[in-house]
Amino acid sequence: MEFLLALESTGVAAFLRSSRWLYPLINAGHILGIALLVGxxxxxxxxxxxxxxxxxxxxxxxxxxxTALAGFGLAVVTGALLFTVSATDYASLDIFLAKIAVVVAGVVNALVASRRLRQGRPIAVPAAVSLCLWLTALGLGRFIGYQL
Incomplete structure (x- = not known):
């Protein structure tokens, strides 16, 4: 909890909270990253x-x-910036924690699929799992806004 409070009191978090335009631009960047990734x-x-x-x-x-990697990178960077603004609030939400868990599972699944692809092994199961995980992460992320 101390770490989250310290994160919220950083200069970056304070600047994002006080800026009329930067927070919405970072939020738009997060949505762009998600669109590139899931799209x-x-x-x-x-x-x-x-x-x-x-x-x-x-x-x-x-x-x-x-393109997916670029979108993932953009989503992670902008998501981390958005997180700093209300870290304690986000960390207290089960739906946020579930989203992070699903994203981590999606990354692990992508690594498994990539390895199987390089080995010339079938990747239909990781592909189906990927669809489920990333669409779930997308839905969970959308619901977070209704929890704060």
Whole structure:
């Protein structure tokens, strides 16, 4: 709890709370990161499940994976900044903790899928799990705003 209170009292958190424009811009950046992440994960997983069989897999995997990673990075950085503003409030929400757990599970699943792909092993199960995890994270994140 002390760490969360210290986080809320940092200069960055205070500046975000007092800024008329920066907090909404960071929030918009978070939404953009999520859109890039989920917007590329969905077609990537659907392709892994058999959609768009005529599309070259290697090129599609590379482009979508790079875009998803960029979106994930943007979402993490902006999400961390948003978290600093009300760290104690967020950390007290079960739905926020569930979202973080689902995101971590999504990252672990992506690492498993990537390894299986490099080994030439089937990835339909990790792709289906990925769809479920990232859509769940998206829904949980949306519900957080209604809990504060």
């Amino acid at each position: 590329t994960i969905l077609p990537l997983d659907l392709h892994r499940l058999g959609a768009w069989r005529g599309v070259p897999a290697e090129a599609l995997e590379r482009v979508l994976t790079q």
